[in-house]
Amino acid sequence: MGKLRVILGDQLNEQISSLQGTDKTQDVILMCEVQEEATYVRHHQKKIAFIFSAMRHFAQSLKAQGYEVWYTRLNDPQNSGSFTGEVVRCLQQHACDAVILTQPGEYRVAEMVRSWPEQLNLPVDVREDNRFLCPVEDFRQWAKGRQQLRMEYFYRDMRRRYRILLEDDEKPVGGKWNYDTENRKPVTTSLDIPPHFSSAPDEITRQVIALVSARFSDHFGDIEPFYFAVTRQQALVALTSFIDNRLRYFGDYQDAMLEGEPWMFHSHLSFYLNCGLLLPLECVRAAEAAWREGKAPLNAVEGFIRQLIGWREFVRGIYWLNMPDYASRNYFGVKGKLPAFYWSGETEMNCLRQCVLETRKHAYAHHIQRLMVLGNFALLTGVNPDALNQWFLSVYADAYEWVELPNVTGMVLFADGGYLASKPYAAGGSYIHKMSDYCRKCRYKVTQKNGADACPFNYLYWDFLIRNREKLSLNPRVAMMYKTYDRMNEEKHRAIRQDSQTFLTQLSEEEPQ
Ligand code: FAD
Numbered sequence: 001m002g003k004l005r006v007i008l009g010d011q012l013n014e015q016i017s018s019l020q021g022t023d024k025t026q027d028v029i030l031m032c033e034v035q036e037e038a039t040y041v042r043h044h045q046k047k048i049a050f051i052f053s054a055m056r057h058f059a060q061s062l063k064a065q066g067y068e069v070w071y072t073r074l075n076d077p078q079n080s081g082s083f084t085g086e087v088v089r090c091l092q093q094h095a096c097d098a099v100i101l102t103q104p105g106e107y108r109v110a111e112m113v114r115s116w117p118e119q120l121n122l123p124v125d126v127r128e129d130n131r132f133l134c135p136v137e138d139f140r141q142w143a144k145g146r147q148q149l150r151m152e153y154f155y156r157d158m159r160r161r162y163r164i165l166l167e168d169d170e171k172p173v174g175g176k177w178n179y180d181t182e183n184r185k186p187v188t189t190s191l192d193i194p195p196h197f198s199s200a201p202d203e204i205t206r207q208v209i210a211l212v213s214a215r216f217s218d219h220f221g222d223i224e225p226f227y228f229a230v231t232r233q234q235a236l237v238a239l240t241s242f243i244d245n246r247l248r249y250f251g252d253y254q255d256a257m258l259e260g261e262p263w264m265f266h267s268h269l270s271f272y273l274n275c276g277l278l279l280p281l282e283c284v285r286a287a288e289a290a291w292r293e294g295k296a297p298l299n300a301v302e303g304f305i306r307q308l309i310g311w312r313e314f315v316r317g318i319y320w321l322n323m324p325d326y327a328s329r330n331y332f333g334v335k336g337k338l339p340a341f342y343w344s345g346e347t348e349m350n351c352l353r354q355c356v357l358e359t360r361k362h363a364y365a366h367h368i369q370r371l372m373v374l375g376n377f378a379l380l381t382g383v384n385p386d387a388l389n390q391w392f393l394s395v396y397a398d399a400y401e402w403v404e405l406p407n408v409t410g411m412v413l414f415a416d417g418g419y420l421a422s423k424p425y426a427a428g429g430s431y432i433h434k435m436s437d438y439c440r441k442c443r444y445k446v447t448q449k450n451g452a453d454a455c456p457f458n459y460l461y462w463d464f465l466i467r468n469r470e471k472l473s474l475n476p477r478v479a480m481m482y483k484t485y486d487r488m489n490e491e492k493h494r495a496i497r498q499d500s501q502t503f504l505t506q507l508s509e510e511e512p513q
């Protein structure tokens with residue numbers, strides 16, 4: 001008797017552990033588009049179309065290689081709407097003596113799978129997710145006994161483990177592990193930014209776009225134009241195009257934001273990495289080779305590699321080490337709702353408007369837009385972690401809870417009390433002004449600190465610090481800001497309080513969408 005091998009929508013790689021040892025004459029591969037996955041949060045339309053199209057292409061390529069694939073489309077009349085329902089249905093058609101799958105990427109799905117042995121009355125072999133470089137158990141061992149978990153030390157261990165950018169004597173090439181201080185060039189409008197990778201939709205993608213438009217048109221986001229890679233071959237072209245055209249400036253302009261330029265010099269590979277079309281080590285090796293061949297400088301290559309083997313693996317480790325508890329962390333006890341303009345873009349704050357509108361159009365925003373504009377505003381105004389997590393999980397085509405939750409709860413909201421980040425990434429308008437050209441076309445004045453025309457980030461920043469003084473003043477990385485605040489006179493303190501109160505009251509009175 002054969003085995004049933006389940007491949008989830010973010011496991012689209014032929015090297016995935018669940019496929020290893022497949023007997024093509026007996027085993028069945030199950031892939032299914034299900035309503036439950038498409039709606040557990042209201043995903044951006046482009047995200048659903050991207051996953052479905054990549055799934056259909058992957059199934060097609062498996063079939064061409066002689067695998068027996070049982071693929072359910074969302075609109076198949078018999079579709080039960082859930083993973084469990086589809087596994088049951090498939091087993092009714094194909095007698096199997098075991099179910100095999102790779103560890104699901106989200107806790108929610110992993111819990112569902114835990115109930116399968118009993119529900120199906122079959123052994124279920126859940127295998128390590130080999131799309132990642134640090135197995136969950138290894139991360140647990142690394143974290144054991146450490147007072148604080150800091151990405152930098154984890155990252156150095158990963159560099160050693162995979163021998164990345166190392167000299168023969170185990171020292172980092174160039175003499176330093178981290179070149180971040182060279183990576184904060186402010187923006188200039190004369191930058192020559194290469195066009196981003198784009199792949200024209202084929203017949204499969206066009207069918208999926210029609211399906212998503214018919215079924216999910218009430219979800220956030222523009223489905224067209226659709227330009228994502230949906231096959232491994234196309235994703236590899238996207239990788240090469242990044243290495244050849246953008247990587248050299250990745251470091252210099254990593255934090256920069258320009259109006260009308262959503263892509264900058266970032267890689268835009270997270271969509272493909274997170275659904276399995278690309279593997280992290282091949283991206284890392286390609287970047288390292290570019291440096292060795294003199295095509296890209298070390299600050300760019302090291303910076304890119306650090307995001308991949310450092311941050312990406314680190315946040316995943318944090319997620320699995322702390323779930324399910326991590327999802328309910330709310331260190332500041334905040335209850336604010338998400339402002340309606342996170343969906344509509346209708347705000348006079350130009351930085352936020354641009355970031356929301358680009359998110360709506362592309363299901364993408366780069367890291368600094370997510371962290372220092374969209375995230376920073378939510379932190380300063382006290383949006384509750386659940387609401388912000390839901391938003392971030394639904395609007396980006398690269399969003400899965402294992403990566404989204406630690407970034408939002410840990411990095412943006414400091415809702416874990418400093419477990420992931422050593423201090424909150426709170427900032428006033430001057431940071432956004434320095435790193436972008438958004439302020440030039442804003443109704444508010446970034447240089448003005450108080451009053452009706454002042455940039456709201458300016459007073460909200462101080463108000464956030466004051467509201468949370470008890471929790472933050474002992475943090476050595478924040479303490480200096482309290483000294484600055486204390487040196488301001490009483491009139492200034494009153495103005496900060498008043499402006500913030502007026503702004504926050506107005507915000508809370510806005511109609512939700
Ligand atoms: P690049 O800037 O080119 O970086 C290269 C790669 O490094 C990315 O493709 C990604 O795989 C990895 N990476 C970079 N930063 C991080 C990080 N902080 N955590 C994990 N991986 C990282 N990333 C997601 O993949 N999915 C998410 O749902 C997600 N949500 C986020 C929410 C918030 C509030 C913040 C601040 C960050 C979030 N990130 C998320 C991390 C980061 O913003 C994206 O990975 C990045 O913007 C993707 O674009 P890119 O491929 O062009 O990245």
Ligand code: DLZ
Pocket residue numbers: 007008009010011031032033034035037038039043047048051104105106107109110400
């Ligand atoms: C994101 C997503 C969506 C929208 N739809 C599906 C789907 O219909 N079928 C599927 O297998 N996967 C989908 N995915 C990706 C899953 O949400 C992802 O595999 C799990 O969250 C991992 O635990």
Ligand code: SF4
Pocket residue numbers: 348349350351352429430432433438439440442443444445446455456457
């Ligand atoms: Fe954003 Fe303030 Fe600049 Fe306006 S002035 S774009 S609100 S930072």
